Amino acid sequence: MVILNASRRQQPASPFPKWSLAVGIVATVGANVAHGATHGVIGAIVSAWPALALVGSFELLMTLTRTAASHIQDEERIEPAQPRTEVERTPEQAVLDEYRASLNGPGRPLSQRYLVEKYGIDRRECSPQVSVLFACASQVR
Template sequence: MPDRLIRSTTALAVVAVAAVAAVISYRHAYELVHSHGETGPTARLVPFTVDGLIWAASMVILDASRRRQSAPQLAKWSLAVGIVATVGANVAHGASHGPIGAVVSAWPALALVGSFELLMTLTRSAARGDLVQDETRTTPEQPRTEVEQTPEQAVLDEYRASLQGPGRPVSQRYLAEKHGIDRRKVKQIITNLEKPAPA
């Protein structure tokens, strides 16, 4: 129960900060677009395209994380471009008031992006926790007479199993983090597996 309470209150705080920051950041972007010749629906909708890109990219990354797959490069690049665009627009809005004005103007965009990514992290963590609990409930406890696998053998077995399943194989980063092994070691294990056997 405490974990659920912590997650709920954190999510509420993050959403509240994000909502306030989104309104201010939108206003800054709208005024910037309007002052550079756009009016009417165009001026009102352009700021939404920036935050919409951040939202869409984050959702794709979140989906990949929940499926235990590497995030697509396009999603990573889109997220980075969206962040640069929203921060840049806010900095440009306050630049006429000097460096301090630019920093103050940029803060809502930074708070929005930070809050949004915190919410995504919280969602990913909750999903992983639920997955572990489900596996614990559905998987009968194995007898303890078996010899425990080494982390290297566990990496090898899990990677082989992922090759047989649907979708792409599990990523090296995921295997390294899950089994507590250096990523270079994981790469070496996978490379040795993929080498053809000598004739």
């Protein structure tokens, strides 16, 4: 799993997981062959088959992972990066967004006075949407 994770992150796996995997494979195949050896060469081969099939399956999975990762890298190289443009917000929209975010956060919501001073808006000239939001919030408290 460590080797698979490293492959997905496109990083080299450290030697320890590789050695652990190799020792586990050799020990499993060796134990299976020793158990099947009492039935001759055919018995040893049949006994070794499940462990070898598991190793082959794991290697096929790693091949698929590496191939998928290389295709993603190729697509990233081919497609030019699109510049991200942010839509400019009006000061009223910024006040609304920040106030709504403060409702979900810890502590008390931000005050209308603080927000309009921060964004340089006259409280009397706030959009109706901002005024209604603050009026509703003050009634709820």
